[in-house]
Amino acid sequence: xxxxxxxxxxxxxxxxxxxxxxxxxxxxxxxxxxxxxxxxxxxxxxxxxxxxxxxxxxxxxxxxxxxxxxxxxxxxxxxxxxxxxxxxxxxxxxxxxxxxxxxxxxxxxxxxxxxxxxxxxxxxxxxxxxxxxxxxxxxxxxxxxxxxxxxxxxxxxxxxxxxxxxxxxxxxxxxxxxxxxxxxxxxxxxxxxxxxxxxxxxxxxxxxxxxxxxxxxxxxxxxxxxxxxxxxxxxxxxxxxxxxxxxxxxxxxxxxxxxxxxxxxxxxxxxxxxxxxxxxxxxxxxxxxxxxxxxxxxxxxxxxxxxxxxxxxxxxxxxxxxxxxxxxxxxxxxxxxxxxxxxxxxxxxxxxxxxxxxxxxxxxxxxxxx
Amino acid sequence: xxxxxxxxxxxxxxxxxxxxxxxxxxxxxxxxxxxxxxxxxxxxxxxxxxxxxxxxxxxxxxxxxxxxxxxxxxxxxxxxxxxxxxxxxxxxxxxxxxxxxxxxxxxxxxxxxxxxxxxxxxxxxxxxxxxxxxxxxxxxxxxxxxxxxxxxxxxxxxxxxxxxxxxxxxxxxxxxxxxxxxxxxxxxxxxxxxxxxxxxxxxxxxxxxxxxxxxxxxxxxxxxxxxxxxxxxxxxxxxxxxxxxxxxxxxxxxxxxxxxxxxxxxxxxxxxxxxxxxxxxxxxxxxxxxxxxxxxxxxxxxxxxxxxxxxxxxxxxxxxxxxxxxxxxxxxxxxxxxxxxxxxxxxxxxxxxxxxxxxxxxxxxxxxxx
Numbered sequence: 001x002x003x004x005x006x007x008x009x010x011x012x013x014x015x016x017x018x019x020x021x022x023x024x025x026x027x028x029x030x031x032x033x034x035x036x037x038x039x040x041x042x043x044x045x046x047x048x049x050x051x052x053x054x055x056x057x058x059x060x061x062x063x064x065x066x067x068x069x070x071x072x073x074x075x076x077x078x079x080x081x082x083x084x085x086x087x088x089x090x091x092x093x094x095x096x097x098x099x100x101x102x103x104x105x106x107x108x109x110x111x112x113x114x115x116x117x118x119x120x121x122x123x124x125x126x127x128x129x130x131x132x133x134x135x136x137x138x139x140x141x142x143x144x145x146x147x148x149x150x151x152x153x154x155x156x157x158x159x160x161x162x163x164x165x166x167x168x169x170x171x172x173x174x175x176x177x178x179x180x181x182x183x184x185x186x187x188x189x190x191x192x193x194x195x196x197x198x199x200x201x202x203x204x205x206x207x208x209x210x211x212x213x214x215x216x217x218x219x220x221x222x223x224x225x226x227x228x229x230x231x232x233x234x235x236x237x238x239x240x241x242x243x244x245x246x247x248x249x250x251x252x253x254x255x256x257x258x259x260x261x262x263x264x265x266x267x268x269x270x271x272x273x274x275x276x277x278x279x280x281x282x283x284x285x286x287x288x289x290x291x292x293x294x295x296x297x298x299x300x301x302x303x304x305x306x307x308x309x310x311x312x313x314x315x316x317x318x319x320x321x322x323x324x325x326x327x328x329x330x331x332x333x334x335x336x337x338x339x340x341x342x343x344x345x346x347x348x349x350x351x352x353x354x355x356x357x358x359x360x361x362x363x364x365x366x367x368x369x370x
Numbered sequence: 371x372x373x374x375x376x377x378x379x380x381x382x383x384x385x386x387x388x389x390x391x392x393x394x395x396x397x398x399x400x401x402x403x404x405x406x407x408x409x410x411x412x413x414x415x416x417x418x419x420x421x422x423x424x425x426x427x428x429x430x431x432x433x434x435x436x437x438x439x440x441x442x443x444x445x446x447x448x449x450x451x452x453x454x455x456x457x458x459x460x461x462x463x464x465x466x467x468x469x470x471x472x473x474x475x476x477x478x479x480x481x482x483x484x485x486x487x488x489x490x491x492x493x494x495x496x497x498x499x500x501x502x503x504x505x506x507x508x509x510x511x512x513x514x515x516x517x518x519x520x521x522x523x524x525x526x527x528x529x530x531x532x533x534x535x536x537x538x539x540x541x542x543x544x545x546x547x548x549x550x551x552x553x554x555x556x557x558x559x560x561x562x563x564x565x566x567x568x569x570x571x572x573x574x575x576x577x578x579x580x581x582x583x584x585x586x587x588x589x590x591x592x593x594x595x596x597x598x599x600x601x602x603x604x605x606x607x608x609x610x611x612x613x614x615x616x617x618x619x620x621x622x623x624x625x626x627x628x629x630x631x632x633x634x635x636x637x638x639x640x641x642x643x644x645x646x647x648x649x650x651x652x653x654x655x656x657x658x659x660x661x662x663x664x665x666x667x668x669x670x671x672x673x674x675x676x677x678x679x680x681x682x683x684x685x686x687x688x689x690x691x692x693x694x695x696x697x698x699x700x701x702x703x704x705x706x707x708x709x710x711x712x713x714x715x716x717x718x719x720x721x722x723x724x725x726x727x728x729x730x731x732x733x734x735x736x737x738x739x740x
Contacts, residue, residue, distance in 0.1 A: 014468075051507040084507030088495065093475040097467035098384075101498035105463040117499060123507055125458065125495045128471035129487060137421040137454030137493055 007094065009322030010152055010252050012060040013314045014096030016108050019063020021310035026064040028287045028359050029147045032205050033068060035281060036145065037075060039201040039365050043143060044079040048197075051084040051123070052076055052142045055195075057131040058149025059089035061099040061108075065147065066116065072143070073122055087116070088125040090135055094318075097126050130154065132184055134191040141195040144202040148361070150188060151207040151253045153180050160250045164232055164319070165225045167215060167255060181254035186264055186272060189366070193275035196368035201280070208362035209255045210284040216255070217312075219286070221354035222347075224312060231344050232320065240336060241324065248323035251316060258284060261362050281365035292356030301352035308355060309345045317341075377464065379692030380522055380622050382430040383684045384466030386478050389433020391680035396434040398657045398729050399517045402575050403438060405651060406515065407445060409571040409735050413513060414449040418567075421454040421493070422446055422512045425565075427501040428519025429459035431469040431478075435517065436486065442513070443492055457486070458495040460505055464688075467496050500524065502554055504561040511565040514572040518731070520558060521577040521623045523550050530620045534602055534689070535595045537585060537625060551624035556634055556642060559736070563645035566738035571650070578732035579625045580654040586625070587682075589656070591724035592717075594682060601713050602690065610706060611694065618693035621686060628654060631732050651735035662726030671722035678725060679715045687711075 012018040019026070044052075054072060056065050069087060076085055089100055102108035104124050106115025117124040129135045131146065132154040157176040160169045166177040192202055209215045217224025236246035264272035265279040291311060295304035320340060324333045348355045382388040389396070414422075424442060426435050439457060446455055459470055472478035474494050476485025487494040499505045501516065502524040527546040530539045536547040562572055579585045587594025606616035634642035635649040661681060665674035690710060694703045718725045 051510065086507065093468075093471045093477055095468070095471075097471055097496065098463075098465070101463045101465075101467055101496075105498055107463055123497070123505065124499065125497050126467065126471075127493070127495050128475055129494065135493065137456065140421065 007092070007252075009318050011092065011094035011318045012096070013317050014061070014099055016061050016063065016096075016099045016103060017310070018060045018314045019103070021314045022064050023290050024287065024311055024357065024359055025148050026067070027290055028205055028285075028361055029065050029068050031285060031287060032147065032203060032363065033071060035363060035365055036068065036072065036203050039203050040072065040075055040079075040143060042367070043200040044076060048083075050140075051086045052080070053086045053088070053136070053140055055088045055090060055136065055141055055144045057090050057135075057144060057146035058152070059091055059100065061096055062089050062103050065145070066103070068145070070116060073116070073119060077121075082121075084121055084123060086123045086125060088127055088136070090127045090129065090131060092130055093128040095128065097128065100126060131191065132187050134194050136195040138194050139197050141192075142197055142200050144192055144196065145204075146202075147205040148207055148359070150185070150204065151255055153177070153252050153254055154184050154187070155180060156250060156252045159247050161247055162229075163225070164229045164249050164316075165251050165253060167209075167218075167225055168229060177254045181256055182260060182263075185256065185260065186270075189264060189272045189277055190275055192366070193272065193277050193368060198276070198368050199370045200368060202364070202366040204364045204366070205285070205361045206261070206364070207255055208261070208284060208360060209257050210286070210360050210362070211258060214286065214358075214360045216359050217357040218360075219358045220289075220356045222351070224357045227344065227347065227355075228312070228316065231340055231347070234343065235336065235340060240339070245323050245325060249320055250323075251319045256362065258282065258362055261364055276369040278367050278369055279364060280367050281363065283363045285361045285363055287359040287361065289356035289358050295352055302349050304352050305345045305348035308348055308357075309341050312357065313341050377462070377622075379688050381462065381464035381688045382466070383687050384431070384469055386431050386433065386466075386469045386473065387680070388430045388684045389473070391684045392434050393660050394657065394681055394727065394729055395518050396437070397660055398575055398655075398731055399435050399438050401655060401657060402517065402573060402733065403441060405733060405735055406438065406442065406573050409573050410442065410445055410513060412737070413570040414446060418453075420510075421456045422450070423456045423458070423506070423510055425458045425460060425506065425511055425514045427460050427505075427514060427516035428522070429461055429470065431466055432459050432473050435515070436473070438515070440486060443486070443489060447491075452491075454491055454493060456493045456495060458497055458506070460497045460499065460501060462500055463498040465498065467498065470496060501561065502557050504564050506565040508564050509567050511562075512567055512570050514562055514566065515574075516572075517575040518577055518729070520555075520574065521625055523547070523622050523624055524554050524557070525550060526620060526622045529617050531617055532599075533595070534599045534619050534686075535621050535623060537579075537588075537595055538599060547624045548630075551626055552630060552633075555626065555630065556640075559634060559642045559647055560645055562736070563642065563647050563738060568646070568738050568740045570738060572734070572736040574734045574736070575655070575731045576631070576734070577625055578631070578654060578730060579627050580656070580730050580732070581628060584656065584728070584730045586729050587727040588730070589728045590659075590726045592721070594727045597714065597717065597725075598682070598686065601710055601717070604713065605706065605710060610709070615693050615695060619690055620693075621689045626732065628652060628732055631734055646739040648737050648739055649734060650737050651733065653733045655731045655733055657729040657731065659726035659728050665722055672719050674722050675715045675718035678718055678727075679711050682727065683711050
């Protein structure tokens with residue numbers, strides 16, 4: 001039995017693989033820079049003797065937000081040159097925190113001459129406490145950031161019988177996923193309300209279903225989540241996995257809508273409003289698939305397939321590994337999972353022009369009232 | 371090239387192996403409890419609105435200090451029931467932080483019903499910044515603890531040609547190791563002086579050479595470090611490793627004496643004294659080998675050998691792995707290292723009554739002046 005929120009089946013792939021294969025996730029984060037700079041402007045002026053405490057919630061191995069964090073540090077250095085800055089990266093206990101720290105200290109893959117963790121006056125930390133709970137003591141957080149993380153649910157409200165994702169669930173299945181997501185969203189916000197210093201901000205970029213019904217991968221000819229389902233089902237049809245394993249291939253995610261994000265704020269009597277959180281900014285953003293753009297530029301379908309598949313393998317693999325019967329030998333499980341993603345890769349290589357994965361995010365800036 | 375203090379050859383073995391095989395290290399920590407309780411009594415009364423911030427410097431996977439940390443939390447809860455407590459575990463970037471967090475969250479090996487990281491009002495963090503540098507912002511630390519860690523040097527001042535440890539070095543070799551250790555000790559203390567809130571304390575249990583010249587493993591018939599050297603040399607004699615690899619088997623440690631620990635405090639003009647640190651307590655402590663005690667009780671030499679060797683393999687293995695030519699295939703390197711420790715194990719099984727490893731520590735309580 002594992003603890004809630006300490007589930008190996010919802011971990012990003014380790015060893016730095018996640019960020020190495022997530023340039024699209026990095027593009028999203030880079031695109032939030034103006035919102036982040038605006039949010040900081042509102043709070044830097046609030047001088048204090050206490051360290052300026054920054055959190056990246058659901059940071060995986062820290063690679064995709066590294067450039068944004070460097071920018072934040074530069075902005076703060078200019079505004080308050082002598083104030084200590086703490087940078088805390090949070091994720092779940094099955095995250096590869098060792099890869100995170102090696103990256104921050106400049107010793108992952110290649111030596112980094114000026115690692116962020118060794119900047120004077122910058123102090124880096126990690127926490128493995130889920131963002132569904134309070135991570136920092138009351139009123140100690142100066143700025144919170146999160147990207148592509150809060151669509152992960154705190155628990156799996158049942159399996160989705162004939163799809164890998166709530167987006168393709170039956171109405172009944174989807175209702176229970178939505179209920180979990182809505183209750184998680186309130187819990188996430190209430191935890192942040194306790195952590196934030198009054199007057200400071202959160203900037204969130206959450207994967208969503210936008211006003212046009214679009215979501216990650218839905219804009220392509222070959223919808224990413226439907227294609228993933230087809231290839232998973234193909235393994236069941238070929239008796240490579242059992243029907244139980246097929247059903248267990250359920251990703252613990254839900255893409256909220258703008259209405260879902262906004263609801264706790266429009267009701268002045270909601271727990272979130274009463275806790276002092278106010279929504280300052282809300283928008284949606286489509287980030288075009290950088291892998292597909294490279295393919296259109298270079299025209300090499302095989303190279304595209306090899307680069308494209310790892311970008312969702314990084315966050316989906318643990319679900320499918322976890323869906324396999326643990327009594328199968330480890331090598332057999334690894335073989336099945338490799339076969340699964342190789343089949344997807346062959347599919348992409350065979351009709352590269354049909355595959356791309358635009359990311360669709362809901363952006364929010366949230367302030368804790370003074 | 372690796373950064374200073376980010377060297378894979380000085381990492382404790384991962385996956386929880388370190389603490390699982392370090393009951394002797396845990397005994398040492400348990401024995402510091404009275405000193406720790408005394409140090410807390412002096413500081414708990416200093417009420418504050420800020421979180422009570424505790425650090426465990428050089429914590430490896432956190433297992434050996436877990437019971438002490440629980441006691442500290444209970445003591446603080448009684449003294450100040452509503453104050454938030456932060457617990458930050460520090461080690462180097464090649465430490466297995468994932469194992470640390472899984473242990474704190476109760477999902478390492480077996481499920482823990484009441485994991486420390488999920489105690490209400492307790493917030494757990496990790497840092498991969500070396501304790502040779504400043505880890506926390508100025509005056510934010512309420513209590514610092516460290517056990518069996520600060521004998522690791524920030525850099526290796528050359529190789530020791532014919533021994534694995536400075537304890538068996540030539541006079542010239544040892545002088546450069548001592549110089550490094552003394553300079554590291556000052557740097558460690560100055561970093562802590564900046565971090566500590568005035569009036570609060572550090573409790574340190576550092577491996578040492580005591581007033582009788584004793585050190586870890588020296589009290590046995592088969593001196594641990596000499597025996598390790600013999601088995602390492604045997605691999606060179608049998609041409610299993612090269613002469614260069616033999617020489618590279620140098621553990622990056624130095625056992626300071628009580629005089630070494632005390633020196634920065636007795637000189638009122640030393641940087642450490644000027645930074646406001648005062649030595650409140652100094653003593654040495656010999657912790658009898660718990661593995662040998664079990665052997666005397668049970669009389670099973672083979673079982674003793676199997677339990678005894680992992681307890682130093684946990685902290686020495688990375689040195690010897692790092693000493694091997696990286697051009698050897700990984701499996702070959704692993705095979706040599708296994709052969710090395712198996713030979714030691716056979717040696718122990720052959721004459722179990724000759725082997726034990728009493729730990730010898732210098733204890734210090736240090737206060738930051740108001």
